Amino acid sequence: MAKINEIDTEFFADERSSSFTVIGTPAQRSDALGHVTGKTEFFEDRAFPDLAHVKIHRSVHHHARIDSVDCSEALKVPGVLRVITHHDVPANWYLVLRLIGVEPHDEPVLAEDRVLYVGEPIVAVVADTEAAAIEGASRVKVSYTELPAVLDVEEALSPDAPVIKKDGTNYFVYEGHHARRIRFGDVEEGFAQADHVFEWRYSSAPIEHAPTETTGCIVVPQSGNRLLIHSNTQAAFFTLDNTALILDRPFTDLQVKGGTVGGGFGGKVDVIVEPLACIAATLTNRPVKFVYSREEEMQVSSPRAAERIYIKDGVMADGRIVARKVMLYVDSGAYSRHTPYGTTKAAAHLPGPYTIPNVHADCHCVYTNRTPSSAMRGFGVTIADFAIESQMDRIARALDIDPLELRLRNAYRDGDMKAHRKVASGTALIEVIQRAAALVGHDLPPEYLAMSSSTPREA
Amino acid sequence: MTVKIVNLKLNGVDKAFMARPETTLLLGLREQLGMMGAKRGCAQGACGSCTVLLDGSPVVSCLVPAVTVDGSTVGTVEGLSDGQVLSDVQQAFLDGFATQCGFCTPGMIMSAEALLERNPDPTTEEVQEAISGNVCRCTGYEPIITAILDAAARRRGTTAATTPETDEGPPPTTAYESSEGMRADV
The missing domain is CATH 1.10.150.120 ([2Fe-2S]-binding domain)
Incomplete structure (x- = not known):
């Protein structure tokens, strides 16, 4: 097929060995025929005559102590087979990131003596029909003592905020520190020498992925105590390993069949439905479906984290940024999930693709009594980019400098030392801006057109 | 709870399944007849993933009680192609x-x-x-x-x-x- 977007071979010619015959050339998706004929098999596209259903009784409080849980009325609902509480979960406390060594295990599969957010699961009800499971879940009685809630990241870090986490701090501890930190040069000295100092605040709301196919799985007991998990997880092996650890069973007991995801966008990376469905299937010895309703998908599936970012820049009159200080707060919600990792990604992304001699950043992963946040399309990086590039535009406006020229003046180049003490290589920001400017008819002065990522900047 | 038999002309073929009052056309198609083309996205008529043709008109099958469509013609994505030639x-x-x-x-x-x-x-x-x-x-x-x-x-x-x-x-x-x-x- 014809190229629809030719590769520009003008740049980095000496670094390229491939002919790039695929990129820029239309190719049929391997799964498209199944999509248009309805033959693509999603996890739910299978029927079992004896399928049982799981529904959850959830917290109605942001933060509360659980005084008692009474399941007796739930068990009286015709069709209800079992109730599952934390006593039925072999290794109730978990953290999906434990697979890469992250601790502590800060989240219970089912709440024990506390709930930390509205919608936190407390009891799972297994029933013959979805309707009976819903009815059963609604009849579970939980008595609570409400506790003060923290709903704002900066409030959560204030000394008089109630500590909501059992591990003792309302923030994730990075190697003994309250935040993922960057210390490079001396920002205070940079601010002192700068002609201008600009500081602005950026914030974002949580964003729900809202996939058209809600999060779910069907678990089918096999011979020899094995469990077959039909899942729409985006992370089959992550799910298998975490589920086995929660079940305290050998990995070889589980088989995850997945890979077909009806929209994920990062929202199906947590391991949420599979452990409870496995427990339900084991206890009832029946195939069990646990799939979120649309309401659950919106209310309790992890969204992109809300973030609040303060950026303070010391800038010379000609637009060179000589110091950048970033205070970044990521709202992890009640539990970690993937947010400690996302916060590290945010730190790794600072100070943006610019060479700044003095950088100071504190990137906080903060716990609040809100829905736990997790992965979503470039999490950690996306909102940081929004803040950084908004900041660049505002500086350009304040100094009456062309926004592209401001970026070119500060763009990192090959050989520059980055704030993380890595030497930049393969940089291409300058060339990308030059090309984008040409495509939109934005004239750049000759000295900016002459810039190159491979030429060291003038001191 | 009365179970009724629902007869359909489904993609040109006569089919029948048993439905309770709360059985939706979507669940009848999927769980009784094994036709998995129509999807359950929201089960509240908001997303359109379960759209099928009922007597030629598009409907969200998750909101259609199956017992109300006895004798109707229903078209799903599976009926559009003979497996060789696509619509x-x-x-x-x-x-x-x-x-x-x-x-x-x-x-x-x-x-x-x-x-x-x-x-x-x-x-x-x-x-x-x-x-x-x-x-x-x-x-x-x-x-x-x-x-x-x-x-x-x-x-x-x-x-x-x-x-x-x-x-x-x-x-x-x-x-x-x-x-x-x-x-x-x-």
């Missing part, structure tokens, strides 16, 4: 990269089939209106609209598959170049 809408979706995750696709296609059945030459606005009840979260609406216009042209036999009318948008294989100036080498 014009299916082929246009395939050629025009109008699928991503594929979950909304069967519902989209059924809404498009219904539109082209009643309006063989729709405008872009009419296509948008026809699929306004179908949510695509991969946000592939532009290629979907282009594909439906392409399918209309194919059905009318007026235009070859690869050269749809230029005033109705870009050709399907270049759907994401619709903005002038976004192309690198023109």
